[in-house]
Amino acid sequence: MLGKLLKYDLKWIYKVVGIFYILSFVFSVIGRALNEIENSLVFSITAKISFGIAISMMINSLVNCLMRLWSRFIKNLYKDESYLTHTLPVEKKDIYVSKVLTALITILTTTVVILVCLFICYYSEANMEVLKTVLELAASTYNTTVLNLLLLISIVIFLEIMFVLLIGYVAIILGYKSNQKKMVKTLIIAFALYMITQVLTLGVIFVFGLFNPNVMNLINTTDIVNIDAIKSVMYMGIGIYVIYIIFYYILGNLQLKKGVNVD
Amino acid sequence: MELLECKNLCKEFDKTPILQDINLKIPRGKIIGLLGKNGAGKSTLIKLINDLLTPTSGEILINGEKPGVHSKEIIAYLPERTYLDKEMTIKQVIKYFEEFYNNFDAGKALKLLDDLDLDLNKKISKMSKGMQEKLQLVLVMSRNAELYILDEPLGGVDPATRDYILDTILSNFSEGASVIISTHLISDVERILDEIIFVDQGKIVLTSSADELRKNENASIDEVFRRYFKC
Amino acid sequence: MDYIFDNERPIYVQLVEKLRIEIVSGKLKNGERIPSVRELALTTKVNPNTMQKALAELENEGLIYTERTNGKFVTDNKELIEKIKRKLAEEKVNNYIKDMKNIGITYDQSIQYLQELGRKECE
Numbered sequence: 001m002l003g004k005l006l007k008y009d010l011k012w013i014y015k016v017v018g019i020f021y022i023l024s025f026v027f028s029v030i031g032r033a034l035n036e037i038e039n040s041l042v043f044s045i046t047a048k049i050s051f052g053i054a055i056s057m058m059i060n061s062l063v064n065c066l067m068r069l070w071s072r073f074i075k076n077l078y079k080d081e082s083y084l085t086h087t088l089p090v091e092k093k094d095i096y097v098s099k100v101l102t103a104l105i106t107i108l109t110t111t112v113v114i115l116v117c118l119f120i121c122y123y124s125e126a127n128m129e130v131l132k133t134v135l136e137l138a139a140s141t142y143n144t145t146v147l148n149l150l151l152l153i154s155i156v157i158f159l160e161i162m163f164v165l166l167i168g169y170v171a172i173i174l175g176y177k178s179n180q181k182k183m184v185k186t187l188i189i190a191f192a193l194y195m196i197t198q199v200l201t202l203g204v205i206f207v208f209g210l211f212n213p214n215v216m217n218l219i220n221t222t223d224i225v226n227i228d229a230i231k232s233v234m235y236m237g238i239g240i241y242v243i244y245i246i247f248y249y250i251l252g253n254l255q256l257k258k259g260v261n262v263d
Numbered sequence: 264m265e266l267l268e269c270k271n272l273c274k275e276f277d278k279t280p281i282l283q284d285i286n287l288k289i290p291r292g293k294i295i296g297l298l299g300k301n302g303a304g305k306s307t308l309i310k311l312i313n314d315l316l317t318p319t320s321g322e323i324l325i326n327g328e329k330p331g332v333h334s335k336e337i338i339a340y341l342p343e344r345t346y347l348d349k350e351m352t353i354k355q356v357i358k359y360f361e362e363f364y365n366n367f368d369a370g371k372a373l374k375l376l377d378d379l380d381l382d383l384n385k386k387i388s389k390m391s392k393g394m395q396e397k398l399q400l401v402l403v404m405s406r407n408a409e410l411y412i413l414d415e416p417l418g419g420v421d422p423a424t425r426d427y428i429l430d431t432i433l434s435n436f437s438e439g440a441s442v443i444i445s446t447h448l449i450s451d452v453e454r455i456l457d458e459i460i461f462v463d464q465g466k467i468v469l470t471s472s473a474d475e476l477r478k479n480e481n482a483s484i485d486e487v488f489r490r491y492f493k494c
Numbered sequence: 495m496d497y498i499f500d501n502e503r504p505i506y507v508q509l510v511e512k513l514r515i516e517i518v519s520g521k522l523k524n525g526e527r528i529p530s531v532r533e534l535a536l537t538t539k540v541n542p543n544t545m546q547k548a549l550a551e552l553e554n555e556g557l558i559y560t561e562r563t564n565g566k567f568v569t570d571n572k573e574l575i576e577k578i579k580r581k582l583a584e585e586k587v588n589n590y591i592k593d594m595k596n597i598g599i600t601y602d603q604s605i606q607y608l609q610e611l612g613r614k615e616c617e
Contacts, residue, residue: 004362080344083344084347087314089332090335091332260317433540454505457543486501
């Protein structure tokens with residue numbers, strides 16, 4: 001049953017986000033092609049416009065993806081369609097897992113599409129050199145390779161987005177438990193959860209700093225930052241985000257299992 | 264084991280009781296009218312049975328089990344509102360039902376839809392409200408369920424549609440199954456009812472066999488209802 | 495069979511009355527198999543349980559009988575049918591005479607009216 005749920009969830013997200021993928025791709029290609037034609041003012045202006053559109057389409061894919069994930073969550077579980085969702089012969093857990101997996105998959109593909117389109121738009125020997133030197137500088141200070149660094153950054157961004165998305169899911173589940181002003185309560189809870197979690201993160205870093213003077217210096221002083229400290233914080237960040245994501249996933253699941261109260 | 268049983272069932276919203284101490288047994292093979300004025304608690308009871316609401320206290324057992332995967336397999340529920348993804352076509356919706364419900368008879372659904380003269384490639388959003396409701400009725404009645412729960416199936420429809428709906432219910436519910444019809448339009452359904460349950464202000468105030476009630480009161484159920492709820 | 499029911503009396507009682515007439519009038523042929531409960535319920539648009547109850551009542555009267563495997567049949571007991579027909583006729587005649595009396599028409603006049611006006615109805 002989970003597979004079937006997942007199929008319909010994915011279809012619903014991609015139906016619109018897929019269009020943005022195609023538009024991002026098409027405008028990237030058009031822009032790049034026009035850019036390759038030499039020395040024509042008209043072409044180069046159109047290329048610039050195409051790139052602009054392509055970028056906005058990429059941003060749209062991401063924003064739209066998140067919005068559609070949340071909106072489907074509310075529609076499916078708490079609005080008119082919930083009368084069908086909750087009367088399907090499936091476990092509540094499967095419904096929830098399907099939503100979380102859909103988020104994972106669609107956010108991942110969106111990230112990949114954006115990276116590919118950026119590559120199409122801006123890949124050139126010269127640009128690559130610039131990027132490489134910049135990254136190499138960073139990589140050497142991080143004591144790692146360019147590829148690892150890119151991977152690290154992508155992972156952190158991806159986890160951050162997943163974390164925000166899950167906070168949204170949990171806030172919806174909690175907000176829609178009450179009988180009035182569900183949306184307002186959802187927003188307040190989402191904000192509160194986000195703030196609490198971030199303060200907690202700072203707290204954890206502070207505690208960590210008690211044992212690691214380098215990290216403490218990040219908080220205490222305005223000295224030039226210590227690269228080692230940043231590195232530790234970044235790895236720690238990944239660990240903390242993973243723990244948060246698992247925590248919010250379990251919290252949402254438990255809360256949903258208690259039952260719903262739809263209008 | 265009873266098909267459906269409610270024990271001391273209570274539901275409150277923000278400390279306001281909506282249903283109070285409901286005790287109820289629904290046997291197999293009966294058509295039951297859940298009758299009461301608007302806001303009496305009929306829909307709340309139905310939503311509790313279908314796991315759309317969580318009881319404040321008390322218990323609901325379907326074939327001895329709490330609402331869950333098993334109960335959802337054997338209950339076919341027609342809610343008051345339209346619950347389909349409006350972006351889907353009729354064909355896609357039928358496939359959806361076929362995939363999720365083991366007891367959904369797609370052939371039967373197609374045959375019933377044929378009588379309605381509907382284009383299967385039409386999107387739900389392009390259909391009139393009345394047609395959407397008929398489609399939902401067809402989908403629900405095409406399931407070989409053990410219990411059909413129909414919430415206000417006759418609300419706000421013209422007499423011809425009323426006949427269509429009653430006919431569809433009578434000719435399609437599977438043998439040995441029970442049907443619960445909630446309504447406040449009693450005169451339209453009373454001739455098909457075996458049992459009646461009167462609900463008022465969140466309580467069950469009367470349960471009886473339909474014929475028994477007619478005999479004892481020497482009046483139609485509609486009449487009894489009117490007398491009972493006279494303000 | 496499009497039956498119209500009166501909601502003030504038990505539906506099964508009304509069904510019995512209507513089916514009884516169908517049998518004695520020969521609309522449902524003597525000795526013939528009658529459709530299943532569910533089919534009958536569908537054509538008359540009543541609850542199958544109600545139809546079941548009505549058929550049980552008719553079976554009690556002897557107007558229909560069940561063959562173990564083949565279903566239900568209309569009786570071919572001519573005597574019984576005649577008897578019931580007579581009883582129904584008696585009821586109708588009594589009502590007629592009573593009604594005529596109420597509008598001030600004597601028994602003899604009633605017969606006259608019946609011969610004069612009733613023929614038209616029969617034709």
